[in-house]
Amino acid sequence: MSRTPSDTITWGMMLRKLPTIAKAIPRVVKGMKAANVKDPTQPCGLGWTFEQATLRNPDGLALLQDEVALTYTQANQWANRIAHHLTAQGIRKGDVVAVFIENRPELLVTILAVAKAGAVSALLNTAQTRDTLAHSLNLVAPAAIVVGEELLAVYSAVRERVSIDASRTWFIADQHTFSQPGISPEGFINLMTASLDSPVENPASSQQVFFDDTCFYIYTSGTTGLPKAGVFKHGRWMRSSASFGLIALNMRPDDVVYCTLPLYHATGLCVCWGSAIRGASAFAIRRKFSASQFWRDVRKYRATTLGYVGELCRYLVDQPASSDDRMHSVTKMIGNGLRPGAWGEFKTRFGVVHICELYAASDGNIGFSNILNFDNTIGFSLMKxxxxxxxxxxxxxxxxxxxxxxxxxxxxxxxxxxxxxxxxxxxxxxxxxxxxxxxxxxxxxxxxxxxxxxxxxxxxxxxxxxxxxxxGDTYRWKGENVSTTEVENILLQHPHIAEAVAYGVEICNTNGRAGMAAITPAESLATLDFSELLAFARQQMPAYAVPLFLRVKVKMETTGTFKYQKTRLKDEAFDPGKTGDDPVYAWLPGTQTYVRVCEQVLADIHAGKYRY
CATH class of the missing domain: 2.30.38.10 (Luciferase; Domain 3)
Structure with missing residues (x-):
């Protein structure tokens, strides 16, 4: 696949960054010191960093959602009451507490309380149901669970398949429970009511959490099988929150991070919230992402910093242009997956100065971040x-x-x-x-x-x-390696394509995998000229990378973090008997357009009638 000259960082580009580098050195040194906790007896981790932030900015805003606005002191004392209650109910250091709540302050305060008690939060994916949910729970053998009212029916459907004592099956009403705890249904204990009279002081247990203690279990998305539970330790929380919050973003008490990402994954929880805590900054959240309400929320919360994934940015770019597009206080954003094709457009249209693209995985040991603000890069890593x-x-x-x-x-x-x-x-x-x-x-x-x-x-x-x-997303065709990401980037440059997912599929009696792309039209199927679309693809990418098959979808299925369900697309391939209402098209050898795949065309392809 081709690359643009701007992909390479030159000496000239680095020399122009020297003032930025010189300015960043003091905070890099400070951040590295904060990140690398080596003393096994030094208290650290989520609870400890939140307590330090509370000391720095006691009356500053900590958590924001809709009309809820909690200061660091209020959030810290709320979490303390819950932590004391958990301990009183027998939750001990290392015990697992499953947390099943959608994005709201109660989720974060519960996770914080569990960390202060020295226990481990199992961060259940709120989109999981039935067998997958039961698997995720039994995988970590929780001693307790905290369920939000919004997910009560989902949990109740698997409750008999999980061994959690009724006395530790806690409930949180779907309302602002800081001031109104609500009423629990039968068979559940209201955590907010039960902890109401507990002490507000920092529990002694938060001083007994060290770098090698586990903080969370974060589940993989499960797009290629049942989820795995990744271990995220408090030492890693220190590295992650310091690397991104101090070194990359230079967060301060007057900053506000706006995050619509699901908080059961590391980008939202550890990168975005961790950065806010490190800066003693405010953290504004939304239950679920909304492209139409995004910038309204940004202005409402006076956000200075955004948390993102690449697809979220594309959804925002696809919104109609507005005179208000630059009417905000955002100067920096942090996240991953922003495509090179959308990078410049997003930066120019919305006027965001610093895109801190990062690379990290909840189950890995390395992180990259774009501290120096080059375009189209995940930056560098201090790890080897x-x-x-x-x-x-x-x-x-x-x-x-x-x-x-x-x-x-x-x-x-x-x-x-x-x-x-x-x-x-x-x-x-x-x-x-x-x-x-x-x-x-x-x-x-x-x-x-x-x-x-x-x-x-x-x-x-x-x-x-x-x-x-x-x-697993690259494929080999005609002796060449094809990157699905780069194919997708090119297809998304076509004015009539709103979404594109590329993958490789097998054709009988051929070597490797042929290119296929699922696409969502910007308007309707009728607007697609398949001859013109093929000509565009052949002009923009090497012949071996041009998709031989197209699947047209009204809506693309994604996970909670906007990852596409490629496994299913690969399995269904170009068989119209498996793709349901989605029409499939093929570029047949010797032709100049894509044609609809019917049973006869499919049979001819399988019979080897066409020489690929």
């Missing part, structure tokens, strides 16, 4: 990392004749490996066998260990990297 050659068919890194892995050159895509050491430990999963699968041994020398991220990156100079794709 390498990009290595890999076998495209198996996805495994290759080894040379001596048994060592091979590093790739600059501007060449490779598989990202992160060194596991005292500076960057790997917390892994609750299942040791799953952790073992992602650890590589004897990579460049005897005894070294690296985390296999499963992601493809490109080194674009001066330690900066560019995300290319998930390893």
């Amino acid at each position: 990392w390498e990009l290595v050659a890999y076998d495209h068919d198996t996805g495994t890194p290759t080894r040379n004749a001596q048994g060592w892995m091979t590093k790739v050159g600059k501007r060449v895509q490779g598989l990202l490996l992160a060194k596991i050491d005292d500076k960057a430990p790997l917390d892994g999963y609750t299942d040791p066998q799953k952790t073992a699968k992602v650890v590589l041994h004897d990579v460049f020398e005897k005894g070294d260990r690296y985390f296999n991220t499963g992601d493809l990156l490109r080194n674009i100079g001066f330690g900066h990297a560019q995300f290319v794709d998930r390893l």
Whole structure:
């Protein structure tokens, strides 16, 4: 796939950043000191950092949603009451408390209380139901659960499949329970009412939490199978919140972070909320993302900082332009997945000065961030990392004749490996066998260990990297490796395509996987000229990367963090008998347009009538 010249960071570009670098050095030093807690007896973690923020900014706003506005003192005392009650009910250090609440202040205060008690929050995905939800719960054997009223019916459907004592099955009403605890249904205990008379002082247990203690279990999305529970320790909370809040964003008490991302995932909870806490800043949240209400909320909360994922930004760009587009106080944003094609457009239209694109995974040990504010990069990492050659068919890194892995050159895509050491430990999963699968041994020398991220990156100079794709999302066709991300970026430049998801599918009697894309028209199917669309694709990308099949969808299914459900799309491929109401089109060899795939066309493809 082609690259633009701006993808490479040059000496000239770095020299122009020297004033920024000089200005950033003091806070980088401060941030690194705060991030690297090494004393095993030093209190640290979520509860400790929130208490420190409360000391710095006791009367400053901490949590905002709709008409709710809580100061740091109010939020801290609220969490303290809950933490004291949890302890009184027998919750001990290391116990797991499942948390099943949608985005609202009660979710964050509950997680904070659990951390202060020294227990572990299992952050259940609020979109999960039935078998998946029961699996996620039983995976971590919780000693207790806290359920929001909005998810009561969902939990009740699996309650008999989970061994949690009724005395520790807590309920939180779907209202502002700081002042109005509400009434619990039968069989549940109202956590807010039960903790109402508990002490407001910081519990002693929050001083007994250390860097190697587990803070959360964060679940993988489960798009390729049942979710796994990733371990997120308090030491990692210190590294994450300091790296992003202090070093990358330089958060201060007068900052306000606006976040619509689900708070059961690390980007919303650890990056966005963690950054706010590090700066003793306000954290404004919304129950669910709304493109039409986004900038209205930003102005209402006087937000200075946004949390994002790439698709969220594209939804905002797709909204009709308005004279109010730059009427806000936002100067910086942090998140991941912003496509190069949308980067410049978003920055120009909405006037955001600093896009701090990051790379991290809740189950990994490395993070990158775009501290120096270059375009189209995830920035650099202070951890040790390498990009290595890999076998495209198996996805495994290759080894040379001596048994060592091979590093790739600059501007060449490779598989990202992160060194596991005292500076960057790997917390892994609750299942040791799953952790073992992602650890590589004897990579460049005897005894070294690296985390296999499963992601493809490109080194674009001066330690900066560019995300290319998930390893499983690339495919090989005509002897060439095709990045689905880059195909999607090009298709999204077409004026009549609103969404695009690229993936590889198998064709009988061919090698590799042919390109296919699910697309959502900007207006309607009738607006798509398939001859023109094919000509556009052939002009913009190499012949081997042009999708041979298109699937037209009215709406694209996504996870809570806007990840596309590619596994299902791959399985259904180009068979109209499996794609339901979605029409499928094929570019047949020797033709100049995409044609509708009917049973006869499908049969001809399977019979080898067309020479691909």
